[in-house]
Amino acid sequence: xxxxxxxxxxxxxxxxxxxxxxxxxxxxxxxxxxxxxxxxxxxxxxxxxxxxxxxxxxxxxxxxxxxxxxxxxxxxxxxxxxxxxxxxxxxxxxxxxxxxxxxxxxxxxxxxxxxxxxxxxxxxxxxxxxxxxxxxxxxxxxxxxxxxxxxxxxxxxxxxxxxxxxxxxxxxxxxxxxxxxxxxxxxxxxxxxxxxxxxxxxxxxxxxxxxxxxxxxxxxxxxxxxxxxxxxxxxxxxxxxxxxxxxxxxxxxxxxxxxxxxxxxxxxxxxxxxxxxxxxxxxxxxxxxxxxxxxxxxxxxxxxxxxxxxxxxxxxxxxxxxxxxxxxxxxxxxxxxxxxxxxxxxxxxxxxxxxxxxxxxxxxxxxxxxxxxxxxxxxxxxxxxxxxxxxxxxxxxxxxxxxxxxxxxxxxxxxxxxxxxxxxxxxxxxxxxxxxxxxxxxxxxxxxxx
Amino acid sequence: xxxxxxxxxxxxxxxxxxxxxxxxxxxxxxxxxxxxxxxxxxxxxxxxxxxxxxxxxxxxxxxxxxxxxxxxxxxxxxxxxxxxxxxxxxxxxxxxxxxxxxxxxxxxxxxxxxxxxxxxxxxxxxxxxxxxxxxxxxxxxxxxxxxxxxxxxxxxxxxxxxxxxxxxxxxxxxxxxxxxxxxxxxxxxxxxxxxxxxxxxxxxxxxxxxxxxxxxxxxxxxxxxxxxxxxxxxxxxxxxxxxxxxxxxxxxxxxxxxxxxxxxxxxxxxxxxxxxxxxxxxxxxxxxxxxxxxxxxxxxxxxxxxxxxxxxxxxxxxxxxxxxxxxxxxxxxxxxxxxxxxxxxxxxxxxxxxxxxxxxxxxxxxxxxxxxxxxxxxxxxxxxxxxxxxxxxxxxxxxxxxxxxxxxxxxxxxxxxxxxxxxxxxxxxxxxxxxxxxxxxxxxxxxxxx
Numbered sequence: 001x002x003x004x005x006x007x008x009x010x011x012x013x014x015x016x017x018x019x020x021x022x023x024x025x026x027x028x029x030x031x032x033x034x035x036x037x038x039x040x041x042x043x044x045x046x047x048x049x050x051x052x053x054x055x056x057x058x059x060x061x062x063x064x065x066x067x068x069x070x071x072x073x074x075x076x077x078x079x080x081x082x083x084x085x086x087x088x089x090x091x092x093x094x095x096x097x098x099x100x101x102x103x104x105x106x107x108x109x110x111x112x113x114x115x116x117x118x119x120x121x122x123x124x125x126x127x128x129x130x131x132x133x134x135x136x137x138x139x140x141x142x143x144x145x146x147x148x149x150x151x152x153x154x155x156x157x158x159x160x161x162x163x164x165x166x167x168x169x170x171x172x173x174x175x176x177x178x179x180x181x182x183x184x185x186x187x188x189x190x191x192x193x194x195x196x197x198x199x200x201x202x203x204x205x206x207x208x209x210x211x212x213x214x215x216x217x218x219x220x221x222x223x224x225x226x227x228x229x230x231x232x233x234x235x236x237x238x239x240x241x242x243x244x245x246x247x248x249x250x251x252x253x254x255x256x257x258x259x260x261x262x263x264x265x266x267x268x269x270x271x272x273x274x275x276x277x278x279x280x281x282x283x284x285x286x287x288x289x290x291x292x293x294x295x296x297x298x299x300x301x302x303x304x305x306x307x308x309x310x311x312x313x314x315x316x317x318x319x320x321x322x323x324x325x326x327x328x329x330x331x332x333x334x335x336x337x338x339x340x341x342x343x344x345x346x347x348x349x350x351x352x353x354x355x356x357x358x359x360x361x362x363x364x365x366x367x368x369x370x371x372x373x374x375x376x377x378x379x380x381x382x383x384x385x386x387x388x389x390x391x392x393x394x395x396x397x398x399x400x401x402x403x404x405x406x407x408x409x410x411x412x413x414x415x416x417x418x419x420x421x422x423x424x425x426x427x428x429x430x431x432x433x434x435x436x437x438x439x440x441x442x443x444x445x446x447x448x449x450x
Numbered sequence: 451x452x453x454x455x456x457x458x459x460x461x462x463x464x465x466x467x468x469x470x471x472x473x474x475x476x477x478x479x480x481x482x483x484x485x486x487x488x489x490x491x492x493x494x495x496x497x498x499x500x501x502x503x504x505x506x507x508x509x510x511x512x513x514x515x516x517x518x519x520x521x522x523x524x525x526x527x528x529x530x531x532x533x534x535x536x537x538x539x540x541x542x543x544x545x546x547x548x549x550x551x552x553x554x555x556x557x558x559x560x561x562x563x564x565x566x567x568x569x570x571x572x573x574x575x576x577x578x579x580x581x582x583x584x585x586x587x588x589x590x591x592x593x594x595x596x597x598x599x600x601x602x603x604x605x606x607x608x609x610x611x612x613x614x615x616x617x618x619x620x621x622x623x624x625x626x627x628x629x630x631x632x633x634x635x636x637x638x639x640x641x642x643x644x645x646x647x648x649x650x651x652x653x654x655x656x657x658x659x660x661x662x663x664x665x666x667x668x669x670x671x672x673x674x675x676x677x678x679x680x681x682x683x684x685x686x687x688x689x690x691x692x693x694x695x696x697x698x699x700x701x702x703x704x705x706x707x708x709x710x711x712x713x714x715x716x717x718x719x720x721x722x723x724x725x726x727x728x729x730x731x732x733x734x735x736x737x738x739x740x741x742x743x744x745x746x747x748x749x750x751x752x753x754x755x756x757x758x759x760x761x762x763x764x765x766x767x768x769x770x771x772x773x774x775x776x777x778x779x780x781x782x783x784x785x786x787x788x789x790x791x792x793x794x795x796x797x798x799x800x801x802x803x804x805x806x807x808x809x810x811x812x813x814x815x816x817x818x819x820x821x822x823x824x825x826x827x828x829x830x831x832x833x834x835x836x837x838x839x840x841x842x843x844x845x846x847x848x849x850x851x852x853x854x855x856x857x858x859x860x861x862x863x864x865x866x867x868x869x870x871x872x873x874x875x876x877x878x879x880x881x882x883x884x885x886x887x888x889x890x891x892x893x894x895x896x897x898x899x900x
Binding site: 003004006007008009011013014015016017018019020021022024025026028029031035037072075079080081121125128129130132133134136137160162163164165166167168169170171172173174187188189190192193194199200201202203204205206207209210212220221223224225227228234235236237265266267268318322323324327328329331334335338339341343344345346347348349350449 | 453454456457458459461463464465466467468469470471472474475476478479481485487522525529530531571575578579580582583584586587610612613614615616617618619620621622623624637638639640642643644649650651652653654655656657659660662670671673674675677678684685686687715716717718768772773774777778779781784785788789791793794795796797798799800899
């Protein structure tokens, strides 16, 4: 296989060059002892009261499949910086470590690791770039999408964003992450095919434009795809099109074809929705739903619904698939222990908590989340530990949970969040307490380094 | 091949469901006449005075390879909405059309098409989602990255962003788009291997942390990779580390190993750079360069350089790879003509200019860009036409230009931009005039629709 044909999603070369140069140096010095790396967010983005863990399944797949192909080894050998015996070593490299993680769909907060890798140093090091790439993206999207879900209880929410997602994989995985967050489905066909996510979609403006007559376009579509008739009505004049839909819907009903809904994609969505609702109701079409798209995000959805607009669902695209108000998480994957000794980075503003950590979550009497304790793995605290084993000796532990069960977990966690945290507005910070045991270890490490 | 093994980058199913439902309806009605679609931006994002066209090569590759595999056809057949004869038709579908485009590396402005597809309606329709996905992303990244280039003349600029790019393809293509924009290279190995982009990178904090002694970590690295010694000095105490580097560099020099540079990744980059420069200079290490990373973007780079900080280069990561201040373009791919008749969408705030269009660029006597004219293809105007043929009958015209030539084109265009447009601050809008011929056609189309 040529290097240009390699799927980047699983390529060992989808990493930063410094991982390979460090591996060369580790190889030269025989530094193969066990390292512990953890992935966590340093702080919350603006406009987020919590984050949602997602991307773990792809991270596990990546680690299970991590090895260098012939074409990749050839490239490394030809690059110039690397020695032949090191290339031979890479040929046999695979991930043999253990991984603990929070299940996908778990709510998490700054400094809390959602993934811990325990593996020989080179293996854990090499995986850094792609693990961050996977966990940052899906966690970011799930954290954005769940805000739409909180803003639109009982409404149909569909991911419309693949076209402005950042590339092919972003489009696919945004569909997955938003489905985890509680979206009803996606428009992205390959995401439906690959992840078994419900698919939605009917027509674009070009379909209307390609016909000489809008009403005829509606009828052609309804006759070709009678199971799912949702008609796009804003190509020329939204209310005029709604009148055409009304005439058509009543006529087709006699033939057993049901018009399910209309979609509005421009203008003042609330105002159009009211006028269109009235036109439909006046024609006794109360069951025909109104679906809105056009640059909506959680705030626009909330504003429309607080204004009691008669909208039944939303296509959320660009703003969700790019997490446009927070298009990255301030997250990191850091070495916390090597060769049995805790390690700590002390860079200004980027210091880390050393050692293997666990997070305990405590609920109050009403079952609401009261606070988390960040502590060392062996320091048992009250509450529920959030990280559990997901890989052992380089292999997945158990089977992957279904997306349905991941959705259910997050839905349950949403019920445990306090009202302030569930709000779209900024809430007081959720209490995450660093345990005395962990503080003690950090001081100890600092003293040794001083 | 199983559906889960398909590379999404080339999958015919990486599209929106509505493309397939529309194709079913087109098939049922025999609507296979020639359609003209154009891709353009509706307006500039905040903080952008112009955009840079990029992503065309991947768009052409996609169109050339567009067909349904057995696994994809099986999926379509099983979905339920599609008829068996339509699935048979999809089995034979491929892209047979013509494409005109602005070359990659061309500066463009709102309403100017950078790509025009002329093909039987179903072929041009099916490709919409992925074409937008490809052109939006790379154009957005090139438009962001070129601002870094404008802010840092003569400095080394390296893409560090794969880990926070949105997925695998975004990381790869951000490296490509930023290289087009004038970056010197990337840290992303697969981008180097696939696109022949120069690679940069040496060590992470974990390398330092895995050693018990920072000075020893530096020495181990320098001895393992003596061709490219850039040492990361902010893990514990930046200036203390610079002193260690100075001692080491002088010692290694006797053995013929040259320390090329140091990297600072936290704290006040300008203040550290000054102190570190002094330490290096005092040790007669004037050629050792200082490279900065840590959340830099074009504004931070400009501020540091205007403050005359002794920085020789920058690793630009998250902010560029996500285009964090503008993580999407307001862009579209719209039907402008079908079956020989011009078409026009009139949705509020989203109306389009009909017909097959060309853009003419006019330079003033000093060779600076004076203004563009947006007109119909056959309406020849003064100036240089920006769109040219890139595909004919479904095949690429000529060979793909090298990335070096694309970089050179953009460098030349940067020289033609007025100073206000080259500024990071908002400039008066560049004049794009709609020709009388195009205005006339728009009115004609409106009258026919009225």
